[in-house]
Amino acid sequence: MDKAEIAQAYFKEGFSCSQAVMGAFSREFGLDPALALKISQPFGGGIARRGETCGAVSGAFLVIGLKHGRSRAEDVESRDKTYALVREFIQRFTEKCGSAQCRTLLGCDISTDEGLKLAHDRGLVDSRCPGFIRTAVEILEEIL
Secondary structure (H helix, E strand, O other): OOHHHHHHHHHHHOOOHHHHHHHHHHHHHOOOHHHHHHHHHHHOOOOOOOOOEOHHHHHHHHHHHHHHOOOOOOOHHHHHHHHHHHHHHHHHHHHHHOOOEHHHHHOOOOOOHHHHHHHHHOOHHHHHHHHHHHHHHHHHHHHO
16 A cells, blocks of 8 residues: 555544544654554644644644654754745645645534534545545655
């Protein structure tokens, strides 16, 4: 299975978009998959189901940080590279998907009970999120 398929398998198991993306890359960076799933869980549903930044996008940010993030305060080169890649990722994801905001991508606000019910009743999460996950993984593979 390629990383996009791994990510989509995580999502089909019931993990969030952020967990799916992070889980697909965890082993590559020496991170235990169970720990990666825990770290990325709060970002699902557009950050704790607030409909803000798409979970697949947040998961991608975490992966970029794993690869290029700094671990020493004085390492401004790593910081700048990480920020540049995050900006590039957002631009490319937005060009392909139309937005990086969960509520915009789904067409409803899942931060409300009504919006969450609407998303589930219309199957929006199951029909749209796998594509966003695939796009996030594909962009990551290109820019990393």
